[in-house]
Amino acid sequence: xxxxxxxxxxxxxxxxxxxxxxxxxxxxxxxxxxxxxxxxxxxxxxxxxxxxxxxxxxxxxxxxxxxxxxxxxxxxxxxxxxxxxxxxxxxxxxxxxxxxxxxxxxxxxxxxxxxxxxxxxxxxxxxxxxxxxxxxxxxxxxxxxxxxxxxxxxxxxxxxxxxxxxxxxxxxxxxxxxxxxxxxxxxxxxxxxxxxxxxxxxxxxxxxxxxxxxxxxxxxxxxxxxxxxxxxxxxxxxxxxxxxxxxxxxxxxxxxxxxxxxxxxxxxxxxxxxxxxxxxxxxxxxxxxxxxxxxxxxxxxxxxxxxxxxxxxxxxxxxxxxxxxxxxxxxxxxxxxxxxxxxxxxxxxxxxxxxxx
Amino acid sequence: xxxxxxxxxxxxxxxxxxxxxxxxxxxxxxxxxxxxxxxxxxxxxxxxxxxxxxxxxxxxxxxxxxxxxxxxxxxxxxxxxxxxxxxxxxxxxxxxxxxxxxxxxxxxxxxxxxxxxxxxxxxxxxxxxxxxxxxxxxxxxxxxxxxxxxxxxxxxxxxxxxxxxxxxxxxxxxxxxxxxxxxxxxxxxxxxxxxxxxxxxxxxxxxxxxxxxxxxxxxxxxxxxxxxxxxxxxxxxxxxxxxxxxxxxxxxxxxxxxxxxxxxxxxxxxxxxxxxxxxxxxxxxxxxxxxxxxxxxxxxxxxxxxxxxxxxxxxxxxxxxxxxxxxxxxxxxxxxxxxxxxxxxxxxxxxxxxxxx
Numbered sequence: 001x002x003x004x005x006x007x008x009x010x011x012x013x014x015x016x017x018x019x020x021x022x023x024x025x026x027x028x029x030x031x032x033x034x035x036x037x038x039x040x041x042x043x044x045x046x047x048x049x050x051x052x053x054x055x056x057x058x059x060x061x062x063x064x065x066x067x068x069x070x071x072x073x074x075x076x077x078x079x080x081x082x083x084x085x086x087x088x089x090x091x092x093x094x095x096x097x098x099x100x101x102x103x104x105x106x107x108x109x110x111x112x113x114x115x116x117x118x119x120x121x122x123x124x125x126x127x128x129x130x131x132x133x134x135x136x137x138x139x140x141x142x143x144x145x146x147x148x149x150x151x152x153x154x155x156x157x158x159x160x161x162x163x164x165x166x167x168x169x170x171x172x173x174x175x176x177x178x179x180x181x182x183x184x185x186x187x188x189x190x191x192x193x194x195x196x197x198x199x200x201x202x203x204x205x206x207x208x209x210x211x212x213x214x215x216x217x218x219x220x221x222x223x224x225x226x227x228x229x230x231x232x233x234x235x236x237x238x239x240x241x242x243x244x245x246x247x248x249x250x251x252x253x254x255x256x257x258x259x260x261x262x263x264x265x266x267x268x269x270x271x272x273x274x275x276x277x278x279x280x281x282x283x284x285x286x287x288x289x290x291x292x293x294x295x296x297x298x299x300x301x302x303x304x305x306x307x308x309x310x311x312x313x314x315x316x317x318x319x320x321x322x323x324x325x326x327x328x329x330x331x332x333x334x335x336x337x338x339x340x341x342x343x344x345x346x347x348x349x350x351x352x353x354x355x356x357x
Numbered sequence: 358x359x360x361x362x363x364x365x366x367x368x369x370x371x372x373x374x375x376x377x378x379x380x381x382x383x384x385x386x387x388x389x390x391x392x393x394x395x396x397x398x399x400x401x402x403x404x405x406x407x408x409x410x411x412x413x414x415x416x417x418x419x420x421x422x423x424x425x426x427x428x429x430x431x432x433x434x435x436x437x438x439x440x441x442x443x444x445x446x447x448x449x450x451x452x453x454x455x456x457x458x459x460x461x462x463x464x465x466x467x468x469x470x471x472x473x474x475x476x477x478x479x480x481x482x483x484x485x486x487x488x489x490x491x492x493x494x495x496x497x498x499x500x501x502x503x504x505x506x507x508x509x510x511x512x513x514x515x516x517x518x519x520x521x522x523x524x525x526x527x528x529x530x531x532x533x534x535x536x537x538x539x540x541x542x543x544x545x546x547x548x549x550x551x552x553x554x555x556x557x558x559x560x561x562x563x564x565x566x567x568x569x570x571x572x573x574x575x576x577x578x579x580x581x582x583x584x585x586x587x588x589x590x591x592x593x594x595x596x597x598x599x600x601x602x603x604x605x606x607x608x609x610x611x612x613x614x615x616x617x618x619x620x621x622x623x624x625x626x627x628x629x630x631x632x633x634x635x636x637x638x639x640x641x642x643x644x645x646x647x648x649x650x651x652x653x654x655x656x657x658x659x660x661x662x663x664x665x666x667x668x669x670x671x672x673x674x675x676x677x678x679x680x681x682x683x684x685x686x687x688x689x690x691x692x693x694x695x696x697x698x699x700x701x702x703x704x705x706x707x708x709x710x711x712x713x714x
Binding site: 031 | 381384389408409412413417423635653656657663664671
């Protein structure tokens, strides 16, 4: 268990970062996200750069003020979004050329531009531009992306210079190739970042491959600095990753699943539309202390989804965000008491043996 | 200024009832609705009878518990919904036959059934089944509906019997025919209800016709009992109606307009998508104390609507609900200080001369 100290407050690790892609956690007010226990949120430089654009955020005095969140923010560089969302992209030595997924407009961004964007945003933790590859990819593709990521990381570090307001994490790429991952981790360590991210995971490969890469990379990265697995994951992925030394996570799963009517509980997932819940007056999770579980039944939530009422999406999203944040609280408590292994066994047993999962 | 006392708490009048049609105020958590100042909400017996149905609400211990709202509830009888939503309807002496707008299923409900439904819901104020007519309608149609409403009101009163948990309001119909309205008001007064509603207004007629009917009917109804104008209305309608003696209101406008991106402010309406707000860091209303105005700018809210983010709808709905409830607080304060007339003049001047309205 550790602690990240930023100008906007401290973050206890292992930490889950709730995702606020468009400068908003989908469907939730920040006061509720904070009440659920969020100490940090993630936002996407790529998205807010395209819309609403930097001018208004600059005028507002940065992203914290623009979106009304006063605690720490980590911003993703856009490397993954260019890879997954852009209509067209071309990697150059100088930077990346891409077409906006919103209006088709062409953009060219260098690693230096991406640092400058995040300086304007004022995020506490900034990520350098990297190159992410699909799964599966050839060794040559993975090596090329890794080398570009390293070269861009060096330039990004220079571009940030010394700052007492923002820190940058180095991103380890290398796809599923163990040798490349080891090399990439060593390269990043040489650049001496205050934290490291494991990128290019959960891009289509199986869980076992993900866990293997996390174990190898987290095993190389220094223990006294945060190790962040980008875009991970499901509750059991998080528990497995913590077991392998990872201590920062982000994922859209809590809100995305909430909008689709799926709730995470200590007993596994619940599909709230199922007719089994028509008369079920129990909360989503009897062990949960969130606003949704303290006030509403499965029957009521099912009714909201059936009636296509927005509140259903909202309440399930809030519950899921709370569930993930609460999982991290439990993980931290278990680590503190040196009982993580027992916690993991119990969690996995409850979660996987649940009815209907 | 008055006070309604119910088993679930007191309601200061003039009061605006936030509408929770499907047992939810659209897009808002009840804790936020309560924090905005709501002392009572309205729900629709017709809607919750059809979906989720009475069985689960009964099992939950009533509508308050089912939807997680512990303050007073008024439930509409469904007369208006049968009139406006049902795929098919036929009025009989015994009751109303209609086809559900959800699944086309046929139902037959007597006034006694409708009282029984609301007994099960456990709403604090229940409305008897009435017959509402379109505008324009002939004198004969209006007279027939008025007579049926009177006959059903008598039967509903008997069906409720004596209750220390629920009260029933009499509904005055009569369309735009002054003589009918006067007769209907007298009939209801003879039945001696603890409160009276003016129904069949805002069904397509002009504001002047509405104000005229409100003035005539509120002028006849006893001053020491609540007079409720059903489905009214815009902020200026409410101010005009209070001036004519009305002291209860309900309307879907705050949340419906919020979802469509329109905010009510002390300076008139704001269409948040307008490009004029792109760089506007002011709150929706500088005089407003709601969560939205305390934390977010027009530019941020515009961004949320542009990015199709749910939070935009939520924050504008909350602001609008607060605006209506705050308007009522100001009206009550003005009445208390015997300054309602000056308040009305100032409100109307600010509201109507606003740019862009």
